[in-house]
Amino acid sequence: MKSLSKRILVFGSSGQLATALRYLTGSTAHDTKFVGRDSADISAIETISEFVQWNPDVIVNAAAYTAVDAAESEASEAHAVNVTGTSNLVSLAERADVPLIHISTDYVFDGHRLSRPDWYSEEDETNPLNVYGLTKLEGENIVLQYGKGIVLRTSFINSSTGKNFVKTILRLASQDLPLRVVDDQLGCPTSASQLGEAILQIIDSSEIQPGLFHAASKGGASWWEFATEILNIAGIEKEIEAIPTSEFPLPAKRPADARMSSAKLKEQYGIEIADWKQGLRPVVKELMNERS
Numbered sequence: 128m129k130s131l132s133k134r135i136l137v138f139g140s141s142g143q144l145a146t147a148l149r150y151l152t153g154s155t156a157h158d159t160k161f162v163g164r165d166s167a168d169i170s171a172i173e174t175i176s177e178f179v180q181w182n183p184d185v186i187v188n189a190a191a192y193t194a195v196d197a198a199e200s201e202a203s204e205a206h207a208v209n210v211t212g213t214s215n216l217v218s219l220a221e222r223a224d225v226p227l228i229h230i231s232t233d234y235v236f237d238g239h240r241l242s243r244p245d246w247y248s249e250e251d252e253t254n255p256l257n258v259y260g261l262t263k264l265e266g267e268n269i270v271l272q273y274g275k276g277i278v279l280r281t282s283f284i285n286s287s288t289g290k291n292f293v294k295t296i297l298r299l300a301s302q303d304l305p306l307r308v309v310d311d312q313l314g315c316p317t318s319a320s321q322l323g324e325a326i327l328q329i330i331d332s333s334e335i336q337p338g339l340f341h342a343a344s345k346g347g348a349s350w351w352e353f354a355t356e357i358l359n360i361a362g363i364e365k366e367i368e369a370i371p372t373s374e375f376p377l378p379a380k381r382p383a384d385a386r387m388s389s390a391k392l393k394e395q396y397g398i399e400i401a402d403w404k405q406g407l408r409p410v411v412k413e414l415m416n417e418r419s
């Protein structure tokens with residue numbers, strides 16, 4: 128079935144997800160507007176209110192304070208974007224009377240696997256371990272109170288743009304130093320394109336159903352497995368030492384096992400995000416092409 132053209136307003140134009148969405152929507156009939164922080168700071172409502180006049184059919188919030196470690200010492204900055212900014216976008220969506228698709232994180236969970244047998248579902252209790260996760264959870268709750276709010280929790284986003292783990296591993300692999308990566312933190316590495324495609328499928332669905340959904344790839348991996356696969360795809364032979372988190376202390380605590388099941392997304396929307404290795408391959412290939 129051919130999808131209808133919609134007017135999609137996206138906040139956070141230069142981030143990993145927004146960049147993927149810009150590329151993906153380029154080959155659709157949708158009319159899009161990507162708004163960057165330079166013209167609209169989501170934490171300042173007066174800078175975003177005017178966008179209601181663009182008459183969007185749907186708003187996507189791809190903007191966020193995402194510096195997990197810096198958030199520990201910049202809690203008010205993180206709160207301003209992830210809580211106040213989200214609340215401002217809900218107000219905008221309410222005024223326009225349109226759905227708001229908002230992105231959240233597996234870091235709303237504490238990752239204590241012993242307390243549950245399966246991967247996290249939307250029903251599971253949240254308990255963020257860090258400031259970033261706390262602000263993202265607060266943002267989720269605000270969106271979910273809006274009758275047309277959709278929250279998509281995702282994990283370990285990777286892409287060929289911006290600052291991210293894939294680039295870091297490729298850079299470190301080219302240096303003449305041992306490579307050590309933690310293997311006791313697990314998530315569901317999801318490429319920005321995989322997430323962007325899921326968002327477009329939601330937008331293209333006949334009826335946008337509000338609620339909370341996990342939107343992450345299949346498979347699940349530790350950071351060490353993720354790093355190993357990056358080098359494998361890149362064809363780089365270099366050993367990566369698997370280390371415990373205790374040997375790589377960072378300011379923010381992270382969940383040990385935050386793997387999420389995206390079964391609800393499949394049940395309600397028929398959307399299935401593929402295996403993480405499938406999403407990662409084009410990301411690594413693109414970065415390798417850029418280098419050559």
Ligand SMILES: NC(=O)c1ccc[n+]([C@@H]2O[C@H](COP(=O)([O-])OP(=O)(O)OC[C@H]3O[C@@H](n4cnc5c(N)ncnc54)[C@H](OP(=O)(O)O)[C@@H]3O)[C@@H](O)[C@H]2O)c1
Nearest residue numbers: 139141142143144164168169190191193230232281283284
């Ligand atoms: N990255 C991950 O591994 C990961 C994992 C789970 C969930 N998520 C969530 O997924 C979503 C997308 O993440 P991402 O990796 O695409 O993020 P990203 O690359 O860090 O991009 C975030 C974007 O938000 C913009 N922004 C920050 N503060 C803003 C403000 N006050 N007003 C307007 N724009 C602002 C940034 O602009 P500047 O470039 O100007 O700073 C940037 O363009 C976020 O909600 C994030 O919390 C990410």
